[in-house]
Amino acid sequence: MYILGAGGHAKVVIEIAELLGYEIAGVFDHNKDVKDVLNYSVSHDFDVFSKHKNVFFALGNNRNRKKNSESFGINYPNLIHPSAIITKRIDLGRGNAVMAGVVINSSVRIGDFCIINTSSSLDHDCEIEDFVHISPKAALAGNVKVKEGAQIGIGACIKQNVTIGKWAVIGAGAVIIEDVPDYAVVVGNPGKVVKYCY
Numbered sequence: 001m002y003i004l005g006a007g008g009h010a011k012v013v014i015e016i017a018e019l020l021g022y023e024i025a026g027v028f029d030h031n032k033d034v035k036d037v038l039n040y041s042v043s044h045d046f047d048v049f050s051k052h053k054n055v056f057f058a059l060g061n062n063r064n065r066k067k068n069s070e071s072f073g074i075n076y077p078n079l080i081h082p083s084a085i086i087t088k089r090i091d092l093g094r095g096n097a098v099m100a101g102v103v104i105n106s107s108v109r110i111g112d113f114c115i116i117n118t119s120s121s122l123d124h125d126c127e128i129e130d131f132v133h134i135s136p137k138a139a140l141a142g143n144v145k146v147k148e149g150a151q152i153g154i155g156a157c158i159k160q161n162v163t164i165g166k167w168a169v170i171g172a173g174a175v176i177i178e179d180v181p182d183y184a185v186v187v188g189n190p191g192k193v194v195k196y197c198y
């Protein structure tokens with residue numbers, strides 16, 4: 001497997017891939033100042049990277065994952081930490097990272113290239129679109145919808161039946177009790193829009 005990204009998020013992703021028995025054949029990063037990550041040297045040769053088919057985008061930034069997914073790779077495995085507790089009735093896309101301690105309950109749908117981060121929980125019937133990041137310890141109640149590219153901040157709580165708009169950002173610790181518009185940045189309890197990030 002070839003990994004794109006050599007930052008903090010990539011460290012967690014690489015350790016899950018190692019746990020699952022993947023051989024990390026190469027790590028690539030756009031930042032030429034980054035020379036290595038964990039025990040792996042980092043290449044910046046994207047002519048070489050573009051030839052590889054089995055890639056994982058270990059990029060914490062949702063927009064970067066989207067951009068790179070349009071340029072590289074063909075096969076995108078999911079990397080799921082063995083400690084995650086996941087319903088057998090999940091509809092899971094590709095290229096997703098599911099970290100340690102995650103709980104995903106019945107009838108959840110997850111698109112492609114999402115991050116379901118450490119100890120977050122997705123309850124029944126949640127729908128998570130592509131390029132979403134559910135940060136550590138975030139809790140989504142039943143039937144929450146998260147549209148493309150949104151980030152749910154660390155420790156945020158989302159009430160049942162709420163929809164989070166595309167590319168919206170929910171602040172750390174926010175409590176969301178009503179629908180959030182596309183591109184809104186929402187903080188606090190109850191969550192209020194403070195700005196938009198187009």
Ligand SMILES: CC(=O)SCCNC(=O)CCNC(=O)[C@H](O)C(C)(C)COP(=O)(O)OP(=O)(O)OC[C@H]1O[C@@H](n2cnc3c(N)ncnc32)[C@H](O)[C@@H]1OP(=O)(O)O
Binds near residue numbers: 136172185186187188
């Ligand atoms: C493994 C990992 O590390 S995964 C990463 C997990 N990280 C996160 O979840 C981070 C989530 N990000 C946040 O909470 C950020 O503070 C954001 C995105 C909500 C806002 O960040 P910025 O766009 O830089 O806005 P900024 O810091 O200027 O804040 C705007 C206002 O909102 C307030 N604010 C920002 N974040 C929060 C928050 N989480 N809760 C309450 N108020 C907040 C600020 O105090 C500021 O208020 P003011 O205008 O009265 O001074």
